[in-house]
Amino acid sequence: MDHVIAARAQMGTSLAFHIVFAALGVGLPLLVFIAEGLWLRTKRRAYYDLARTWAKGMAILFAVGAVSGTILSFELGLLWPTFMRYAGSLIGLPFSLEGFAFFIEAIFIGVYLYGWDRLSPRAHWLSAIPIVISGGLSAGFVTMVNAWMNMPAGFRIVNGQITDVNPIAAMFSPPWLVEDVHAALAAYVLTGFGAAAVCALALLRRSAEERVEQVRAGLTIAMAVAAITIPLQFVVGDTIARFDAEHEPAKFASLEALWKTQRYAPVTIGGIVGDGETRYGIEIPGALSWLVSFDPSTEVTGLDRIPRNDQPPVAAVHLSFDSMVGSALLLLLIALAWFVTVLRKRRLSRWLIIAIAVSGPLSLVALEAGWFVTEFGRQPWIARGLLRTTDAVTVAPGIDVQFYAFSAIYVILGATCWWLLRRVGRSPQAAERKPLAPTPAES
Amino acid sequence: MSAVAVAAAVVVAALTLYAIFGGADFGGGVWDLLASGPRRDAQRDTITHAIGPVWESNHVWLIFAWVALFTCFPPAYADIATYLNAPLTLALLGIVLRGAAFVFRNFAADNPALARSWSVVFGASSIIAPFFLGDAVGAIATGRYAWTSPFALSVGLFNVALCAQVAAVFLIGETDDRALRDDLRRRAIRATIAVWVVGLIPAAFARYAEPAFFAALTGSTARVAIAIAVVLGIMVMLFVARRQENLARASVGAEAVAVLAGWFGAQAPQLVPGRWTLESAAAPTATLTAFSIAVACGAVLLIPSLLYLFTIFKVRSQA
Ligand code: HDD
Ligand code: HEM
Ligand code: HEM
Numbered sequence: 001m002d003h004v005i006a007a008r009a010q011m012g013t014s015l016a017f018h019i020v021f022a023a024l025g026v027g028l029p030l031l032v033f034i035a036e037g038l039w040l041r042t043k044r045r046a047y048y049d050l051a052r053t054w055a056k057g058m059a060i061l062f063a064v065g066a067v068s069g070t071i072l073s074f075e076l077g078l079l080w081p082t083f084m085r086y087a088g089s090l091i092g093l094p095f096s097l098e099g100f101a102f103f104i105e106a107i108f109i110g111v112y113l114y115g116w117d118r119l120s121p122r123a124h125w126l127s128a129i130p131i132v133i134s135g136g137l138s139a140g141f142v143t144m145v146n147a148w149m150n151m152p153a154g155f156r157i158v159n160g161q162i163t164d165v166n167p168i169a170a171m172f173s174p175p176w177l178v179e180d181v182h183a184a185l186a187a188y189v190l191t192g193f194g195a196a197a198v199c200a201l202a203l204l205r206r207s208a209e210e211r212v213e214q215v216r217a218g219l220t221i222a223m224a225v226a227a228i229t230i231p232l233q234f235v236v237g238d239t240i241a242r243f244d245a246e247h248e249p250a251k252f253a254s255l256e257a258l259w260k261t262q263r264y265a266p267v268t269i270g271g272i273v274g275d276g277e278t279r280y281g282i283e284i285p286g287a288l289s290w291l292v293s294f295d296p297s298t299e300v301t302g303l304d305r306i307p308r309n310d311q312p313p314v315a316a317v318h319l320s321f322d323s324m325v326g327s328a329l330l331l332l333l334i335a336l337a338w339f340v341t342v343l344r345k346r347r348l349s350r351w352l353i354i355a356i357a358v359s360g361p362l363s364l365v366a367l368e369a370g371w372f373v374t375e376f377g378r379q380p381w382i383a384r385g386l387l388r389t390t391d392a393v394t395v396a397p398g399i400d401v402q403f404y405a406f407s408a409i410y411v412i413l414g415a416t417c418w419w420l421l422r423r424v425g426r427s428p429q430a431a432e433r434k435p436l437a438p439t440p441a442e443s
Numbered sequence: 444m445s446a447v448a449v450a451a452a453v454v455v456a457a458l459t460l461y462a463i464f465g466g467a468d469f470g471g472g473v474w475d476l477l478a479s480g481p482r483r484d485a486q487r488d489t490i491t492h493a494i495g496p497v498w499e500s501n502h503v504w505l506i507f508a509w510v511a512l513f514t515c516f517p518p519a520y521a522d523i524a525t526y527l528n529a530p531l532t533l534a535l536l537g538i539v540l541r542g543a544a545f546v547f548r549n550f551a552a553d554n555p556a557l558a559r560s561w562s563v564v565f566g567a568s569s570i571i572a573p574f575f576l577g578d579a580v581g582a583i584a585t586g587r588y589a590w591t592s593p594f595a596l597s598v599g600l601f602n603v604a605l606c607a608q609v610a611a612v613f614l615i616g617e618t619d620d621r622a623l624r625d626d627l628r629r630r631a632i633r634a635t636i637a638v639w640v641v642g643l644i645p646a647a648f649a650r651y652a653e654p655a656f657f658a659a660l661t662g663s664t665a666r667v668a669i670a671i672a673v674v675l676g677i678m679v680m681l682f683v684a685r686r687q688e689n690l691a692r693a694s695v696g697a698e699a700v701a702v703l704a705g706w707f708g709a710q711a712p713q714l715v716p717g718r719w720t721l722e723s724a725a726a727p728t729a730t731l732t733a734f735s736i737a738v739a740c741g742a743v744l745l746i747p748s749l750l751y752l753f754t755i756f757k758v759r760s761q762a
Contacts, residue, residue: 092514
């Protein structure tokens with residue numbers, strides 16, 4: 001396998017794997033926090049059982065998130081040493097802060113998961129708050145690095161050398177806020193629909209008859225989180241797209257597979273992206289120009305203005321973008337249908353429960369597609385305008401072997417994780433090894 | 444202190460804390476693999492119980508050291524990541540499998556066959572990870588990134604012994620079953636002797652193959668550090684024998700500090716001997732300053748949180 005391809009495949013696989021667990025690691029603590037809080041308020045057993053079941057899932061998912069994140073932090077150096085030599089002093093600050101967020105998160109995960117019998121119920125409930133906050137912050141800090149890669153800031157280039165390094169300006173590169181909010185919302189969207197889908201499946205299969213109250217409560221909490229965050233995601237996503245139109249024209253043209261610079265530019269949905277043209281797509285005339293600045297006569301830069309060797313892989317970006325927005329639209333409809341049903345105090349219809357079960361995979365598609373958009377859309381740059389991906393790759397041999405080894409690990413981790421989660425869902429009581437009783441003193 | 448010295452101190456401190464706490468978790472895995480005798484299952488339960496709440500936060504020390512290294516010394520980091528790609532990847536595989544296996548086996552408890560396989564993975568990866576991390580450190584000390592040299596490999600072995608020692612000492616206070624404590628006491632004393640014996644091997648290889656490092660090793664800084672480490676090792680055995688667990692824990696921690704500080708003190712101001720000094724590899728001052736401020740602010744949150752965690756799960760269980 002080609003060296004660069006092997007390295008990119010490994011980095012891409014690692015990120016695609018990690019982001020799922022990372023997003024659930026951000027979202028699940030919130031669900032658990034809500035469920036346990038409801039238990040404290042109402043003393044209804046179902047909420048307690050729900051919190052404990054979700055917490056077990058969280059224990060498994062968090063561990064896989066932590067180890068896959070460790071892989072990523074090593075791979076930065078193992079695969080892209082040249083990138084790190086250039087950028088280390090610029091992006092090190094958010095990574096260092098992220099380290100502290102990991103600490104707080106891991107510490108309170110330990111307190112929360114193992115502290116059910118050691119803390120007062122209230123203290124135990126409150127110990128979820130630092131997890132929720134630091135989970136959000138760790139996702140935020142790492143997304144700041146992604147923002148920097150999209151729009152490197154905080155330095156000057158003099159005679160080919162990076163000087164005047166300003167790590168604060170680098171950390172707050174222009175897209176940081178929109179991307180951070182978008183990534184955080186994505187985590188809640190995924191967790192909300194994902195957890196709701198698991199509950200919906202249990203209802204459909206009637207596999208949890210004796211715990212039906214717990215499953216219904218879980219579905220309601222999870223859907224509430226999803227239904228609040230998905231409309232916001234549209235607003236933020238739209239803002240990012242407009243930001244890209246202004247600042248990252250190559251990425252924006254690729255999102256929309258727009259080849260010709262034009263006024264009254266259309267939105268193109270789907271289609272076959274060829275070399276220099278996009279065929280068979282559904283075109284909405286003038287819509288793109290209107291979306292960019294609410295005026296259909298606005299000129300939108302097409303790929304014809306982008307030098308060939310600076311163009312991202314247009315088909316991949318366009319397809320990913322359509323998948324993200326398409327899934328997001330479906331998710332919005334499902335959330336709306338659920339909301340209306342709850343508002344009218346109706347029972348959930350079987351069709352709606354099926355739709356909610358489908359929303360889990362859909363939200364996963366949206367999350368992964370969003371990642372593909374940002375990464376493919378940045379190519380051929382690793383840091384846009386500063387360093388090309390092909391120049392950043394390591395010279396160490398054996399990267400393809402590494403890629404196969406880590407892919408195998410991901411398959412094993414993913415499969416085991418899946419299998420264990422299913423058992424936790426089916427019989428939460430049985431699954432975990434009984435911890436020893438707290439040991440009183442010997443002196 | 445200059446900004447560079449502060450940054451270097453942070454990297455060394457993070458590595459040392461990882462060696463102690465992360466090392467104890469790896470050592471726990473080693474003892475899990477070696478668990479034997481009539482109280483085998485009880486030994487394993489104690490290990491599970493001890494590692495459970497803390498391994499994830501202990502593990503973050505490594506991430507932090509790694510991040511601190513590329514933030515503050517980017518070219519040396521790029522160099523190390525390139526030339527030590529293989530041992531670091533192997534260590535990484537060990538780290539990943541260790542963490543995942545630990546959780547998986549606990550959640551697979553009612554499927555003995557699966558739990559046993561993950562148990563074996565847990566034990567084996569707990570040896571692989573510290574071995575290759577030690578090997579990488581040894582390879583850096585050679586200045587040639589000679590990770591396959593007998594010297595570097597023997598440093599890996601030494602690191603495994605050190606982890607096993609720290610773990611055995613830390614574990615004693617985790618149970619109040621007398622027989623179990625006696626098992627662990629014996630292990631702690633044997634492991635301390637093993638550390639001394641295994642520690643002689645890299646010294647011997649250095650004597651013949653790594654003259655520069657051997658010169659540093661016999662310099663005054665290293666000699667003092669080694670003497671302190673040996674005295675602390677004797678204290679460990681003493682305290683263990685006299686059932687003073689907390690003093691034994693403190694001594695073994697201090698011993699690990701002496702070993703790492705001795706190694707670093709002997710090597711400073713070289714970061715990678717003959718290739719990078721702390722100065723030549725340092726990031727711009729603006730970055731080092733921002734990093735130091737971030738660490739100071741982070742520590743304000745981190746230290747009380749860590750103390751809270753350890754008070755809940757470690758102090759109470761042994762009083
Ligand atoms: C929002 C998504 C996202 C974020 C926040 C980051 N990355 Fe990224 N990165 C990806 C999504 C991505 C990806 C989609 O997974 C890529 C793109 C193509 C690939 O192979 O993986 C990738 C690749 C990639 C590569 C290989 C070059 C390439 O193929 O593009 C490097 C060196 C980095 N990333 C570095 C980083 C660093 C240091 C980040 C800070 C944490 C970071 N990325 C955040
Ligand atoms: C948008 C992308 C990402 C998000 C949202 C994210 C978020 C998170 C979160 C929330 C955690 C801790 C929770 C858990 O383990 O479940 C985590 C763990 C981790 N992440 Fe990521 N991450 C992302 C990408 C990355 C990247 C690109 C890297 C590597 C540079 C990385 C490195 C790590 C590390 C090292 C850990 C382990 C921390 C521990 O031991 O607890 N993450 N990530
Ligand atoms: C109609 C709704 C949406 C729009 C218009 C939208 C738009 C965008 C755009 C333009 C980007 C590229 C950011 C960049 O320049 O790097 C992006 C990234 C991303 N999207 Fe969306 N998005 C939408 C919905 C969603 C949903 C529902 C999810 C997940 C559940 C999601 C997850 C992501 C992720 C994870 C990224 C990469 C992280 C980042 O760069 O912030 N998006 N989105």
